[in-house]
Amino acid sequence: MTLNSKYNEAMEHIEVTPEMRNRILENIGNMDFAEKEQAKNVPFPNIKRFATLAACFAVMFVGALTLPDLLNSSHDLSTIGNNGIVEVSSVEALSETVDFEVVEPGNLPFKPENVVYTSYWAEMAEIVYTNGEQTAVFRKGIGSDDVSGDYNSYELTGKISVNNINVTLKGNDEAYTLAIWTDGAFAYSLALSEEIDETAWIKILQTMID
Amino acid sequence: MEYCLATERCLPSFVYILKKLFYFLSGILFENVCSQTDLSKTNDRERINYQAERMLSEYGNAVLRLAYSYLHNTADAEEILQDTLVQFLRTTPTLNTKEHEKAWLLHVASNLSKNRIKYNAIRQTDELMDELVAENRDDLSFVWETVKALPDKYREVVHLFYHEGYPTAQIAQILEMKEATVRSNLFRGREKLKTVLKEVYDFE
Numbered sequence: 001m002t003l004n005s006k007y008n009e010a011m012e013h014i015e016v017t018p019e020m021r022n023r024i025l026e027n028i029g030n031m032d033f034a035e036k037e038q039a040k041n042v043p044f045p046n047i048k049r050f051a052t053l054a055a056c057f058a059v060m061f062v063g064a065l066t067l068p069d070l071l072n073s074s075h076d077l078s079t080i081g082n083n084g085i086v087e088v089s090s091v092e093a094l095s096e097t098v099d100f101e102v103v104e105p106g107n108l109p110f111k112p113e114n115v116v117y118t119s120y121w122a123e124m125a126e127i128v129y130t131n132g133e134q135t136a137v138f139r140k141g142i143g144s145d146d147v148s149g150d151y152n153s154y155e156l157t158g159k160i161s162v163n164n165i166n167v168t169l170k171g172n173d174e175a176y177t178l179a180i181w182t183d184g185a186f187a188y189s190l191a192l193s194e195e196i197d198e199t200a201w202i203k204i205l206q207t208m209i210d
Numbered sequence: 211m212e213y214c215l216a217t218e219r220c221l222p223s224f225v226y227i228l229k230k231l232f233y234f235l236s237g238i239l240f241e242n243v244c245s246q247t248d249l250s251k252t253n254d255r256e257r258i259n260y261q262a263e264r265m266l267s268e269y270g271n272a273v274l275r276l277a278y279s280y281l282h283n284t285a286d287a288e289e290i291l292q293d294t295l296v297q298f299l300r301t302t303p304t305l306n307t308k309e310h311e312k313a314w315l316l317h318v319a320s321n322l323s324k325n326r327i328k329y330n331a332i333r334q335t336d337e338l339m340d341e342l343v344a345e346n347r348d349d350l351s352f353v354w355e356t357v358k359a360l361p362d363k364y365r366e367v368v369h370l371f372y373h374e375g376y377p378t379a380q381i382a383q384i385l386e387m388k389e390a391t392v393r394s395n396l397f398r399g400r401e402k403l404k405t406v407l408k409e410v411y412d413f414e
Contacts, residue, residue, distance in 0.1 A: 003403065004372040007357055010350040011373050013341055014278050016270035016291070024292045028262045029255070033299060153321075153386050155363050155395075172391050 086119045091127065093117065098125045100186065102140055106207030109196050110134040135193040144182040148189030154178070158198060162205040171195050179205060258299055265295050269312050272374060273319045279369040280323035282358055283335045290326070294319045316374070317384045320366065327362065356406045364399030367392050 016024075088094050095102045097119040104127060112129035119125055124141035141147035154170040154177075161167070165183060169176035175195035181188050190204065270291060277290035297318050305311045336358075342351035357365060370381045378396065382389040 003353060003407065006350055006353040007368075008373055010338065010342060010347075010354045011275050011279075013338055013350075014271070014275050014284070014287070016266060016274055020288055021266055021270070024266065024288070024295065025259065025262055027292060028296060028299070029259060031296065033258055155387060155391060172388060173394065 085121070088117045088119065091117060094119060094125050094127070098122050098140075100125075100140070100142070102127070103208050105136070105138050105190055105204050107200075107203045108136050109192065109194065109200060109204075110136075112136070133193075137189075137191045139187075139189045141187050142185075144184060144187050146180055146189065147187045148178060148180050148191060150178055150189070150191055160198060160202065160205075162202060162209045165209045167201075167205055167209075169198065169201055176201055181205075181209070183209075261299055262295055265298060265315070268308070269315050272312060273315050275373065276316055276366075276369060277319050277323050278338065279357075279365055279373075280320070280327060280362060281333075282338075283333045284337045285335070286326060286333055290319055290322050293322050297322075313380065313384050316370070317386070320385060324362070353407075356403055359406070360399055360402055364395050364402065367395045368399045368403075371396055 086097055088097055091102055091104050094117040099122060102125045108129060110129075110131050110133075113131040114129070116128045116130075117125070118128070120141075124139060124147055127138045129136040129138075139147045139149075150170075154172055156169075156171045156174065156176065158169040158171075158176060159166060160169060162181075165181055167179050167181040170178040170180075173195065175197050177192050177195050179188075179190045179201055188208070190208075273294055274287050274291045277287035277294075278284065281287055281290065294315055298315060303314055305314055338354060339351055339358075342354060357368060360368065366385060367378075367381055370376045370384065371378070376384070378392045379389050382392045385392070
């Protein structure tokens with residue numbers, strides 16, 4: 001006798017009854033789906049349409065005039081990014097660009113061969129460490145919202161305290177790949193490509209949390 | 211004189227080109243808005259009702275059972291089923307096959323169920339258990355009670371693997387986790403079941 005056949009037999013007791021079906025269809029029938037769609041389709045005033053056209057032409061015109069100058073400028077393009085994203089060459093330069101102190105994580109589980117320091121709109125600092133196989137991404141941003149940019153769902157979530165700062169660890173299979181924490185003024189995250197256990201995380205975090 | 215004639219010859223074509231350019235740009239700007247307006251005007255209730263009925267007929271039981279496996283009561287499972295359908299009707303995802311459609315619904319239902327557990331907002335009744343007990347199906351109530359007692363992460367893979375018949379790779383996609391994790395959870399879930407059921411039953 002197999003358990004799965006018994007389980008399936010039990011599950012067959014759960015089904016959408018005609019009453020349930022009617023209830024759901026009636027509820028859905030009473031919902032206003034059009035309202036949502038209309039909300040997205042805000043009428044665009046005529047004047048704005050033409051203003052948009054004019055703006056497009058203006059941007060093209062200004063771009064055509066200024067682009068050659070920009071390309072021939074003497075600035076070091078490797079350190080100047082677009083839209084406020086600036087790549088710099090050291091953690092000191094990064095701290096200067098974002099205008100707050102950035103401390104590099106120590107005790108990483110691998111030896112980095114390449115490090116990239118980036119400032120995002122002078123609001124968030126990011127350091128990416130790679131060695132070809134493994135990656136570590138450290139972020140520090142103004143405010144207390146999660147800055148990790150990692151929206152994966154993890155089956156494992158742990159809470160630890162390092163020097164009185166609460167750190168949330170996320171991962172799978174009894175090890176963690178992501179740590180997020182905040183000190184109130186800044187939010188921090190460190191994401192690793194390979195999972196490590198809680199003890200190893202504490203060793204890293206102690207180098208960053210005073 | 212020649213200059214004037216040349217201007218007269220060129221001017222109409224220049225105006226024509228300008229008109230064409232204007233119509234082209236207007237088309238780009240207005241087309242999307244117009245089509246969306248038409249769509250909202252023809253936001254036919256019939257289409258939505260038809261979709262809802264089709265979804266209920268084809269996947270209602272599967273979604274309801276998955277939700278029940280998480281929440282253990284009919285009222286909550288029914289709400290998850292309804293919310294899942296509403297999310298489908300609102301987002302109208304592009305899904306090429308019925309398998310994808312079902313997997314999408316199970317994925318959403320799983321997330322909605324877990325959210326409900328997370329916020330501890332589930333009811334404390336178990337109509338399935340009541341029904342099995344009323345029918346004197348001790349064998350089934352014993353099995354359900356054992357599966358129900360599993361941790362959520364084991365129960366969800368056990369349900370999708372044994373009841374829905376999904377391979378571990380597809381379960382990994384539905385639950386957004388690594389296949390290795392699915393395999394490990396499935397293994398551990400089975401081990402726990404074996405321990406409790408003391409080999410009265412076995413999974414195939």
